[in-house]
Amino acid sequence: MSVRQCVNLLRDEGRRSGAAIPFVLVAVALVAGGCGVYSTSSGRVDESLRLVNVPYLENATAEPSIEIELTEAIISALQDDNTLRVVDAEAARTELAGRVVGYKLREAFTSATGGNMQVDEYQVQISVELTMRRLDGGENVFTRKRLNGSGNFILGDGATSELTARQEAAAEIVREVLGLIVEDW
Secondary structure, eight states: OOHHHHHHHHHHHHHHHTOHHHHHHHHHHHHHHHHTOOOOOGGGSOGGGOEEEOOOOEEOSSSTTHHHHHHHHHHHHHHHHOSSEEOOTTTOSEEEEEEEEEEEEEEEEEEEETTEEEEEEEEEEEEEEEEEEETTSOOOSEEEEEEEEEEEEEOSTTOOOHHHHHHHHHHHHHHHHHHHHHHHO
């Protein structure tokens, strides 16, 4: 049944029973539900910024290779999203560059076993600073924007790995990057 058919049915039922308020509430819920849909359509992008170069991030942490993982995750997400086209430096009109500024591994959950405290879950926290600049000398799209991501991993039964938590943190950062790019245009 289509939304229109549902609305007509509810309207007809509301007329018969004299219950206009429930009809209005349901209609508002149906309309509001449709307003929450979000699209990253390439039609919404400033064409002068569509071609972007993404050099490897700098790594200001002691965590080896984290900059490579994050850069590759960002490039992959941009390509999958298709809002921007990732190109080499010569063809680019914009550049998305930055650095990894934080990598923390902290205790997320502890338990007491036999009078001893034991860590059951850790959290990986990653922070980056990114700048998206126009290569034609125009104003930056955003400058030194700090983005954070986190992911947890469990020790013991049902164990997950630190790598899985890193991937979760990277995915959060990538979602923020995509949001910034579409939101700021």
